[in-house]
Amino acid sequence: MLPSVESLRLYLKSTTERERQQKYHNNEGQEGDEKEKTSRLKGWLSLIRHWLKPKDSEMAKSSFVPCPKVTFLIDKPDKIHCQICKCTRLLFQSEEAAQEADGSWGDSVPAMMPCGHVAGAACLDAWFADHDTCPFCRRRLVYRKCGHKVTTRHVTHEGLFLIPMTIPEGGAIPDLCIKCQQKGLIQTVNVRYQACCRRFVNARKRFQDSPGEVELRALVDRKSELERLVFEEYHVQVINAWLRHW
Structure with a gap:
């Protein structure tokens, strides 16, 4: 059965309305992107003027x-x-x-x-x-x-x-000042720091009991491990935070 003229008219009207709304939303999105680009450009222009x-x-x-x-x-x-x-x-x-x-x-x-x-x-x-x-x-x-x-x-x-x-x-x-960031870093590395300290103390005790070349090398390695942890995991991150953020 063929559709009536009235049903075809309503179908064409609804299709046209959907296309019009889709076109409107697309234009609105493009306008939003253009506004954002314009805002960024104005921000850079204000700096360039200085x-x-x-x-x-x-x-x-x-x-x-x-x-x-x-x-x-x-x-x-x-x-x-x-x-x-x-x-x-x-x-x-x-x-x-x-x-x-x-x-x-x-x-x-x-x-x-x-x-x-x-x-x-x-x-x-x-x-x-x-x-x-x-x-x-x-x-x-x-x-x-x-x-x-x-x-x-x-x-x-x-x-x-x-x-x-x-x-x-x-x-x-x-979100945090440099002092509060330092406290957070200390808490983060504290577990590893305590473990490094224990390994250093044990290596030192072994060297004191039998001061041989192997024990000396192990003691030096534990000392280097402790210093590396303090420097890389703490001081470097604090310095980076100070340079990158207020």
Whole structure:
């Protein structure tokens, strides 16, 4: 039996509607991808604008340095001032010149925050004594899991290369501060560390009982094993965490 004209009309209408909806969703997905690409592009353009600024720009009135390595190594601004106290001139210098006789940091030392803002180290220390946000953008600078305040990084000739990527550059604040990460690493390697200690003590006792060449070699091997565990499993991971994260 052939379908009626009315049933064919309804079928064609429903098919057209499905195709229209499918096309709409496809376009919507493409628009979402395009919006995401545009957003990423705008983020990079904002960074590139800072790279393209001339050396004698309004850096003295700015506290936003999203690319500290580009700014301090290439642009080398000589008129940047702390925007908290409005008077201290910040100097990019060596750690030896930046530290006072008592080992404290001088007022002219720039300190970097993860959000890309910079200010005088002394002013920031005073600010973070009562606050946990950036004094400029008000971003909360705390580690999510442990709740400790984020550590600022001093901008010196030696310290600049140890500063992680800022958030505008694609960096991030980790869940735990470096001290809490250290505690976690200690707990992780503690079982293996205790086992290494026992093997070293046993090897030393055997060498004391019969100081032969075989016992000496075993003692040296156990000592190397202990040092390797402490260095590779603990210190290297702590250093990597310090270099990669705030």
